[in-house]
Amino acid sequence: MNLNIYLGMLRQAENTLADSFRQVAEGHGAEPDVHFLCRTLAAQCDGHGELLGPVVQRYGENSSDNEPERLHAQGLATTRNGPVGLLRDLQDLYLLASFVDVTWTMVKQAGSALRDNELLAVVEKCDAETATQLRWLQTRMKQAAPQALVAAR
Amino acid sequence: MVDRIANIWGTRTAYARDGLWPVRVDQVLDDGIAEGDVDRWVQSACVLCSNGCACDIAVKDGAMVGIRGRAQDLVNHGRLGPKGLFGSRQGVSHKDRLTSPLVRENGQLVECDWDTAMRRIVDRSRDLLAERGPLSHGFYTSGQLFLEEYYALAVIGKAGIGTPHMDGNTRLCTATAAAAMKESFGADGQPGSYTDIDSCDALFLYGHNMAETQTVLWSRVLDRIAGPDRPRIVCVDPRNTEVARHADVHLAIRPGTNLALMHALVREVLAQGWDDAGYVRDHTLGLDALRKVVEPWTAEAAAAVCGVPASDIRDAARIFGTSDRIVSTVLQGFYQSSQATAASCQVNNLHLLRGMLGAPGRGVLQMNGQPTAQNNRECGADGDLPGFRNWENPDHIQELARLWNVDPMTIPHWAPPTHAMQIFRYAEQGSIDFLWISATNPAVSMPELPRIRDILAKPDLFLVVQDLYLTETAQYADVVLPAAGWGEKTGTFTNVNRIVHLSDQAVDPPGQARSDLDIFLDYARRMDFTTLNGGPLLDWTGPEDAFEAWKDCSRGRPCDYTGITYGRLRGGSGIPWPCNEDHPNGTDRLYRDGVFPTDPDYCESYGHDLLTGATVGAQAFRAQDAGGRALFKTAPFHPPHEEPDEDYPLRYTTGRTVYHFHTRTKTGRSRPLSDAAPRAWVELAREDADRLGISEGDLVRVTSRRGRIEVPARVSGIAPGTVFAPFHYGYWDTGGRPGTHPTAANELTLTEWDPVSKQPMFKNAAVTVEKIGDATGPAPAPTTTASRPAAAPGTAPVPATTGGDGAQATETTDTKPAPRFPDTIRNTTEGGRP
Numbered sequence A: 001m002n003l004n005i006y007l008g009m010l011r012q013a014e015n016t017l018a019d020s021f022r023q024v025a026e027g028h029g030a031e032p033d034v035h036f037l038c039r040t041l042a043a044q045c046d047g048h049g050e051l052l053g054p055v056v057q058r059y060g061e062n063s064s065d066n067e068p069e070r071l072h073a074q075g076l077a078t079t080r081n082g083p084v085g086l087l088r089d090l091q092d093l094y095l096l097a098s099f100v101d102v103t104w105t106m107v108k109q110a111g112s113a114l115r116d117n118e119l120l121a122v123v124e125k126c127d128a129e130t131a132t133q134l135r136w137l138q139t140r141m142k143q144a145a146p147q148a149l150v151a152a153r
Numbered sequence B: 001m002v003d004r005i006a007n008i009w010g011t012r013t014a015y016a017r018d019g020l021w022p023v024r025v026d027q028v029l030d031d032g033i034a035e036g037d038v039d040r041w042v043q044s045a046c047v048l049c050s051n052g053c054a055c056d057i058a059v060k061d062g063a064m065v066g067i068r069g070r071a072q073d074l075v076n077h078g079r080l081g082p083k084g085l086f087g088s089r090q091g092v093s094h095k096d097r098l099t100s101p102l103v104r105e106n107g108q109l110v111e112c113d114w115d116t117a118m119r120r121i122v123d124r125s126r127d128l129l130a131e132r133g134p135l136s137h138g139f140y141t142s143g144q145l146f147l148e149e150y151y152a153l154a155v156i157g158k159a160g161i162g163t164p165h166m167d168g169n170t171r172l173c174t175a176t177a178a179a180a181m182k183e184s185f186g187a188d189g190q191p192g193s194y195t196d197i198d199s200c201d202a203l204f205l206y207g208h209n210m211a212e213t214q215t216v217l218w219s220r221v222l223d224r225i226a227g228p229d230r231p232r233i234v235c236v237d238p239r240n241t242e243v244a245r246h247a248d249v250h251l252a253i254r255p256g257t258n259l260a261l262m263h264a265l266v267r268e269v270l271a272q273g274w275d276d277a278g279y280v281r282d283h284t285l286g287l288d289a290l291r292k293v294v295e296p297w298t299a300e301a302a303a304a305v306c307g308v309p310a311s312d313i314r315d316a317a318r319i320f321g322t323s324d325r326i327v328s329t330v331l332q333g334f335y336q337s338s339q340a341t342a343a344s345c346q347v348n349n350l351h352l353l354r355g356m357l358g359a360p361g362r363g364v365l366q367m368n369g370q371p372t373a374q375n376n377r378e379c380g381a382d383g384d385l386p387g388f389r390n391w392e393n394p395d396h397i398q399e400l401a402r403l404w405n406v407d408p409m410t411i412p413h414w415a416p417p418t419h420a421m422q423i424f425r426y427a428e429q430g431s432i433d434f435l436w437i438s439a440t441n442p443a444v445s446m447p448e449l450p451r452i453r454d455i456l457a458k459p460d461l462f463l464v465v466q467d468l469y470l471t472e473t474a475q476y477a478d479v480v481l482p483a484a485g486w487g488e489k490t491g492t493f494t495n496v497n498r499i500v501h502l503s504d505q506a507v508d509p510p511g512q513a514r515s516d517l518d519i520f521l522d523y524a525r526r527m528d529f530t531t532l533n534g535g536p537l538l539d540w541t542g543p544e545d546a547f548e549a550w551k552d553c554s555r556g557r558p559c560d561y562t563g564i565t566y567g568r569l570r571g572g573s574g575i576p577w578p579c580n581e582d583h584p585n586g587t588d589r590l591y592r593d594g595v596f597p598t599d600p601d602y603c604e605s606y607g608h609d610l611l612t613g614a615t616v617g618a619q620a621f622r623a624q625d626a627g628g629r630a631l632f633k634t635a636p637f638h639p640p641h642e643e644p645d646e647d648y649p650l651r652y653t654t655g656r657t658v659y660h661f662h663t664r665t666k667t668g669r670s671r672p673l674s675d676a677a678p679r680a681w682v683e684l685a686r687e688d689a690d691r692l693g694i695s696e697g698d699l700v701r702v703t704s705r706r707g708r709i710e711v712p713a714r715v716s717g718i719a720p721g722t723v724f725a726p727f728h729y730g731y732w733d734t735g736g737r738p739g740t741h742p743t744a745a746n747e748l749t750l751t752e753w754d755p756v757s758k759q760p761m762f763k764n765a766a767v768t769v770e771k772i773g774d775a776t777g778p779a780p781a782p783t784t785t786a787s788r789p790a791a792a793p794g795t796a797p798v799p800a801t802t803g804g805d806g807a808q809a810t811e812t813t814d815t816k817p818a819p820r821f822p823d824t825i826r827n828t829t830e831g832g833r834p
């Protein structure tokens, strides 16, 4: 069974996403909504990682450096400046969160096939929150894009 | 004669449940003027709070010399409060008024004529539109203009220029009321009515110090309290307000914890089975999700977070769960605090759970702060579209485009209209370089003032300010336009209860001052804004044209004005919308049938996730198939982002006092009002004051991460650990700038807003307090209100606030029958057609 590979990958991706949310929060302190929400959402990702803990333990950690590990998502190393920088950073978060989102979907598929109710309960809570994170990122980017791309100096 | 500074709510006229609130006509005439001297009485309504009390202005020799309440009006039954009596005309008839336009020359504001001022604005506007496009323009207006003026501004901004950057001070005072109603019911529109006060058994006031913010509405409550069958009262407020003093349960919760309390109330109502299962089944959606979110919030859990006894929370829940008719009112304690929309939606949810809507004595009043905030929301000069239209619905955009005969592409609808805080952020970053501020004063009213002042002072920001006085904000302007004030122009406005009033011109404006409508129309003409067939975009010549145009825009929408005319508004009572063929005399309360405007083709919003503000979107909204049912919306509780710590150990909150409005530009110029609350202060609890070695009247420094104020301390009955400052005290009367002892409460507040309503948070920040000087007397805070002193044992009592000779009003009772809806509304024949 390879589910453990995906579970490990998911937990790591949630960690990476949490760190990236925190990075954007700190880098864009002058945008209070971004700053505070990114912190809240980082904590949400931390929570997802914790919820995954027992499941990961049950299926056994996989540390082999095999193929799926190359899917590992890169976090944000730094943040950018200015209106376009904000847009790009939010877009990076969006890509990361999308990766997390689709990984949850795959894990859910496997959980269904395994009739693993404990895993499915974790998926239900976390996947919905990830979906909202994506919607918020999109809402915020759509608001910022015209000013950043058309009017900003 | 009654001293109406000392006796804020006037003399009691008690009445029983389901009775009519007796008439009491309040009147003041200038010294030396007798009733027989008055040349004429001109109909109006007061613009000093969202109550909108109907009044007549006494005119003699072309000047306003007095005021009296209108007995036949549904709102006030003849009464006026201290601000209406002593601040309305005194606030505009003052020597400080601007009488000429000003332009900046070599750094100085100098007088000029209208043509020079307008040409300067139009040149800059045209240049910027050519160079950088509509996104370079921002408009920040008010909650104090007339409907006609907002609508003109909305058409100019949305169809003339085509900028999404339009908002108003309404964002600071009322955005959450609108947001909560959109989320719960699908559209803005006050469900309840003031007449519900007459019939209720229980009254819940959530963060609403009604006794000071809407004094005449509170008189109505006091008259019920004085009657034989008083309603039970529950007050949620950290201060020992006049409301709290009359409450059966006072929940003095920590600022920033509203949502935790609300979760516990909802949970308790569900756990005890007090919900109306039939109503919930037929008229709502989303109970399961609500149940899940509130599940952890036992009364004990909330008590630990909110700092009040669990038994009090249970008592409050029991009153809500078991009373037969309940009215809830909500204001800034919820709207300007953290998780504002989520907490305010929980009030709606409680009413939905018990089916407490749409019947006498059963209603929600999501209140407004400013007098005409309602119209800004309706007309869309703020972050809304005209007629409560939905920016995400392409058909609604088409409707507007047809109405205005413009290309739908002109009307910005690719994202929500830009909210005030974001407009100022774009100005800070330099992508908005044309900002037109009308009838409001962000240099005092916005959070984190040091930052706001820097933005207003930016050399490359072209700033137009249109106002009655040279306000703190106007001092930064490139062009200042002198506007006509209340009583000097004609127009309509709508109170928090949906009641539309006409305010007729009583006197001429001073000097060259012109009505805000005239100014906007002049700009539109000079800018040559045209329709698709080349005609002028705004061809109105005066307010009545604008009103008729607005009626077309409102047709078929929740705020339908099509049955109202200026004629019908003259002589009788104000009329509550919707008023149309189906409701020829208007509508006292909404949702009698439990059908809500959640039809996706009709609704004003598809809604948001209340934790993040993520939009739900058309597809997901349609998929839930609400079909006229209301929505239970909520979010998990999240503690405030700035909590007390070692460096800043106290919670800071801001608010109003009864004697002032906004930044005192009007009320500060009234002798009786200004004498009652002349200067800024800060309120501390006795135990905090003792611990810090502070006594009544000592000069203290209050510091937050953003700035400081230095004002005298009032030791009051506020909850320990919490510090309160009134937000009215800027610098126009003390040299224009903060100086050595800054007084504006917003020096300390933080730049943060609710994710859904985008209303800034004025009600929670962390501060530290230290004594910096000995008292020279008691703090200049009124003793008649929440700021009443908590006397220290063995000290001299603080002298009581009184008004003396200049604050005498007559109160006449028992001469006129009380108005009743709809009998007091003038019918269409009486009013005539335009």
Ligand code: SF4
Pocket (backbone or CB within 6 Å): B046, B047, B048, B049, B050, B051, B052, B053, B079, B080, B081, B082, B083, B084, B085, B213, B214, B215, B216, B217
């Ligand atoms: S209650 Fe409000 S509207 Fe009525 S008189 Fe007082 S300030 Fe004016």
